[in-house]
Amino acid sequence: MNEHKAQLDLGDEPVELDVLEPTLGLPGIDTRTLRSTAHHVTFDPGFGNTAAARSTITYVDGAKSILLYRGYRIEDLARDCTFLEVAYLLLYGRLPNEAELSAWTADITNHALLNEEMRSFFDAFPRRAHPMAVLSSATNAISTFYDVYRRPTRPSEIDAGARTLIAKLPTVAAWAYKKSIGEPYVYPDNQYSYVENFLRMMFATPLEEFRADPAVVKALNVLLILHADHEMNCSTSTVRGVGSSRANMFTSVAAGMGALWGPLHGGANQSVIEMLQTIHDDPSATIQSTVDRAKDPNDDFRLMGFGHRVYTNLDPRAKVIREFASDVFAAMNTTDPLLEIAQELEQAARADDYFIERNLYPNIDFYSGIIFRALGFPTRMFTVLFAIGRLPGWIAHWMEMNTDPETRIMRPRQIYVGEAERPLPRIEDR
Numbered sequence: 001m002n003e004h005k006a007q008l009d010l011g012d013e014p015v016e017l018d019v020l021e022p023t024l025g026l027p028g029i030d031t032r033t034l035r036s037t038a039h040h041v042t043f044d045p046g047f048g049n050t051a052a053a054r055s056t057i058t059y060v061d062g063a064k065s066i067l068l069y070r071g072y073r074i075e076d077l078a079r080d081c082t083f084l085e086v087a088y089l090l091l092y093g094r095l096p097n098e099a100e101l102s103a104w105t106a107d108i109t110n111h112a113l114l115n116e117e118m119r120s121f122f123d124a125f126p127r128r129a130h131p132m133a134v135l136s137s138a139t140n141a142i143s144t145f146y147d148v149y150r151r152p153t154r155p156s157e158i159d160a161g162a163r164t165l166i167a168k169l170p171t172v173a174a175w176a177y178k179k180s181i182g183e184p185y186v187y188p189d190n191q192y193s194y195v196e197n198f199l200r201m202m203f204a205t206p207l208e209e210f211r212a213d214p215a216v217v218k219a220l221n222v223l224l225i226l227h228a229d230h231e232m233n234c235s236t237s238t239v240r241g242v243g244s245s246r247a248n249m250f251t252s253v254a255a256g257m258g259a260l261w262g263p264l265h266g267g268a269n270q271s272v273i274e275m276l277q278t279i280h281d282d283p284s285a286t287i288q289s290t291v292d293r294a295k296d297p298n299d300d301f302r303l304m305g306f307g308h309r310v311y312t313n314l315d316p317r318a319k320v321i322r323e324f325a326s327d328v329f330a331a332m333n334t335t336d337p338l339l340e341i342a343q344e345l346e347q348a349a350r351a352d353d354y355f356i357e358r359n360l361y362p363n364i365d366f367y368s369g370i371i372f373r374a375l376g377f378p379t380r381m382f383t384v385l386f387a388i389g390r391l392p393g394w395i396a397h398w399m400e401m402n403t404d405p406e407t408r409i410m411r412p413r414q415i416y417v418g419e420a421e422r423p424l425p426r427i428e429d430r
Contacts, residue, residue: 004018004019004021006018008038015038017030017031020054024068025059025061028051041415051232052232052410053240053400053406055232055397055400056070057229057396058070058229060230060310062311062313063313064313065311065313065315067230069089069228070089070093072089074226074316075320077089077225078222078225078226081225084101084105084194086228086392087166087228087391090229090392090395091392107163108163108166108167108194109167109188109197110167111163112171112190112197113187113188114142114168114172114175118145122134122138122175122176131173131176131177131180131380131381131384134176135172135173135257135387136257136261138172138176139165139253139257140250140254142250146161146164151246151248152249158249158399161250162399165391165395169391170388173202173381173387173388174186174198176384177384184206185201186200186201188201193217195217195220195224196217198220198388199212199217202376202377203376213332216332219324220375222320223321223368223371223389226320226389227317227386227389228389228390228393230390235256235260235394236393236394237259238256239252239253239398240398242256243398244408244409244410245409245410249399252394253391256394257387260383260386260390261383266386268304268305268363268365269364269365270379271304271305271365272304272342272366272369273338273369273373273379274379276342280337280338280341287345290303291303295354303345303360305342305365305366306355306366307359307361313359313361314362315361317363318362318363318364318366318367321368321371322362325339325367325370328375329374334374336370336374342367349362
């Protein structure tokens, strides 16, 4: 059998399938002709073993704790780059030089302002509205102010849409937060960096001058970089799925935000904080009793933030966060009892055979919520911060999908297990 072919035995007739070779990682068996030639489909709930596209953006090796953006290690990018540099890398496939970064940063900075009519959009939401609901709705709404973004046909229009969305999303996020706490909206100011501007719009008030702590700016830059992309996860697959119908970038990204909001995806860091708070507030809870509950098959308690669908070793993003978590708390001259509980839980779990045998290590969600909290963000904003970070990855995948000649509208198959065809009874016989 040829090394670039795979053979599938179905009865007496073997089926020969092409094997697609990757740069890194596992090869893929091309099953596109399986249904038409062999009259079979594959069955893969959750698509955990199905490659939906050939991509050049992100590579994950869960067994070796490797995460690469366009070939660069996440540890190096988090240490040496700003979030806007990484956003440029994801969208355009290379790191910008000084002139390109200056022009890119200026362009993003100059487009952070929302159309003034958007104020009434925010005013229409109830104060209790979750910021994620506002964020996804506003992402779609922004495109209504720019006719060309509704169905872009030229690369320049797509590029402009990407820059507009990256520029305006922090403003949308900050205004959603201000709405929820009844404070006046703060407009962007071009003298601040991307992250500083967001922090200012979040936390400034008319009563006093706002100054962003450099340690906070650095920490938020790192956290956004760590969230910028993660291959074909649930929300990114949603963006690609919606985009495969030729829906515009704004609509596709808004759909991705809906997927991200789920507690098993972007909402997981909030679940970690809630779990740690419950442990803290329960005088009878100990680290050991918590670990024991997590191991008890008859207890519905889950140790949130441990294990990952992809990583069977330590999540490299969690490693980065853990290494600078103490520095962040030291620089801000603050402590958090939840951080102490988290560290003790990690130590206990990593010394327990149950967790070791199952490769259950802390993932990014285990520590990101604690850092977001230390930086002053309320729990309801955690998933919003995730969305701001993930935005360049979503856009990069949408752009790649729309230029890929292999892209087809997403249409998974099913294995039908319902009733066979039967006669329709009269109403009096039902």
